[in-house]
Amino acid sequence: MMLDREQIETALRQKNCAYKLCCLEQTDSTNADARRAAVQGAEHGLVITAETQSAGRGRRGRSWVSPAGENLYFSLLLFPEFAQEKAQMLTLTAALAVAQAIREYGIDARIKWPNDVVADGRKLCGILTELGWRPDGRYFVIVGIGINVNQQQFPEEISQTAGSLCLQSQKNMDRSKLLAAVLSAFSSCYGRFCAQQDMSGLMEEYEAILVNRGRQVRVLDPKGEWTGTAQGINSRGELLVCREDLTVEAVYAGEVSVRGIYGYV
Numbered sequence: 242m243m244l245d246r247e248q249i250e251t252a253l254r255q256k257n258c259a260y261k262l263c264c265l266e267q268t269d270s271t272n273a274d275a276r277r278a279a280v281q282g283a284e285h286g287l288v289i290t291a292e293t294q295s296a297g298r299g300r301r302g303r304s305w306v307s308p309a310g311e312n313l314y315f316s317l318l319l320f321p322e323f324a325q326e327k328a329q330m331l332t333l334t335a336a337l338a339v340a341q342a343i344r345e346y347g348i349d350a351r352i353k354w355p356n357d358v359v360a361d362g363r364k365l366c367g368i369l370t371e372l373g374w375r376p377d378g379r380y381f382v383i384v385g386i387g388i389n390v391n392q393q394q395f396p397e398e399i400s401q402t403a404g405s406l407c408l409q410s411q412k413n414m415d416r417s418k419l420l421a422a423v424l425s426a427f428s429s430c431y432g433r434f435c436a437q438q439d440m441s442g443l444m445e446e447y448e449a450i451l452v453n454r455g456r457q458v459r460v461l462d463p464k465g466e467w468t469g470t471a472q473g474i475n476s477r478g479e480l481l482v483c484r485e486d487l488t489v490e491a492v493y494a495g496e497v498s499v500r501g502i503y504g505y506v
Contacts, residue, residue, distance in 0.1 A: 242310065244290055245417040252421035258428045260317075263289045267309075269296040271316035272385040276373050279318055279381045287318040288424065312405075313388040313416055317427065320381050323438045325372060328382045329494070330478040332356040332370040334434045335384050337447050338427035339366050343388075344450075345422060348409045351452040354471070354480045355494040358388075359452060363404025365389050386423070390414050441476040448473045453499065458482060461498040471499070 246264045253260055261284075268274055268291040275289050293309035317335075321328060336356040343350035343358065343365065353359050358366035369385040389405035391413050406414050433442040440447065448454055453471040460467050460482060469482040472489065479491035480499060492499065 243292055244420065248417045249421045249424075252418065253424060256421075256425045256428075258425050260286045260288045260424055260428075263287065265289065265291040267291060267293050267295070270294050270385075271314055272369060272371060272383050275316040275318045275383045275385075276371070279373055279383070280375060283318055285318065285320040288315055289318075290315040290420065311392045312390045313386070313420055313423075315420065316383050316385040317424075318381060318383055319431075320379065321435070323435065325380045327438055328372055328380075329370065330434065330440055331382055331384055331431070332368055332494070333440060333447060333474070333478045334430045334443060335368050335370070335386060335427060336366075337443055337450075338430045339368070339386060339388065339423055340450055341430075341446070342419065342422040342426045343406065346406065346410060346414070346419075348406060351450045352447065354451060354453050354474070354499055355478065360404060360409050362402075363408075364399075364402055365404055365406060365409070384427075388419070388423070390416050390419060437476075439476040440474060440478045444474060444476065453480070453501070456501060458499045458501060460492055461500065462492075 243266065244264050246262055250262060271289045271291050271294065278287055291314050294314050333355050336352050336358055340350040340352055340358045348360055350358050350360050350365060356368040357364050366386065366388045371383045372380060374380050389403060391407045392405045393407060395403040430443060436442060451473065454473055456471055457468060458471045469484045472481040472483055474480055475491055479493050481489055482492055483489050
């Protein structure tokens with residue numbers, strides 16, 4: 242069954258959230274659709290969903306498995322009024338919104354810095370944030386979100402790290418209701434982010450569910466890997482990691498990856 246556009250729009254109106262929905266059955270990538278729409282004149286608040294994607298993408302060029310009718314694949318088009326170098330923090334903002342929405346269902350969703358939403362050590366959601374420019378020079382941001390909702394089986398290569406809301410809750414979830422909850426949570430988080438133009442207004446909530454916090458992590462830096470203990474984030478969304486010599490380094494997500502010492506998280 243496809244997403245119920247009317248149900249989603251009704252739920253969003255009740256929460257005073259203004260989005261324009263475009264629900265597709267199939268596409269190559271909702272991020273690519275959003276980019277094309279932006280260049281053609283679409284405005285802030287467009288949300289493009291698809292039942293399946295033939296070329297879904299994750300961070301660092303990884304593919305995103307997109308079976309039909311089981312999960313949520315959608316992209317938000319934003320035209321921020323803040324400087325574009327701040328846009329990378331929207332990835333963390335979106336992760337917080339997704340985790341908060343999922344937690345409303347009684348699932349202990351947490352964030353693996355910077356933007357993976359996990360539960361019981363398994364990845365439930367991935368987020369890909371991209372920038373683009375219109376011919377008139379105005380920049381836009383696309384926040385692409387993939388949430389494993391009702392999927393119960395995964396390809397062998399990700400079977401040890403991927404999970405879904407259905408597997409966590411032992412029941413199928415209403416995808417339309419969940420999408421409305423995520424968009425509502427994002428509207429709130431985005432508004433607070435814009436007010437400060439950094440993570441300062443969201444840090445406390447983000448760190449409260451940051452699964453890396455207080456744990457040993459391996460920093461995969463192109464200049465050399467090293468280990469330390471994650472302490473939290475700063476107002477720029479960088480991960481603060483205490484090295485063995487007790488110096489604290491701010492790690493930027495655009496440059497490095499972080500993994501747990503004993504596994505994915």
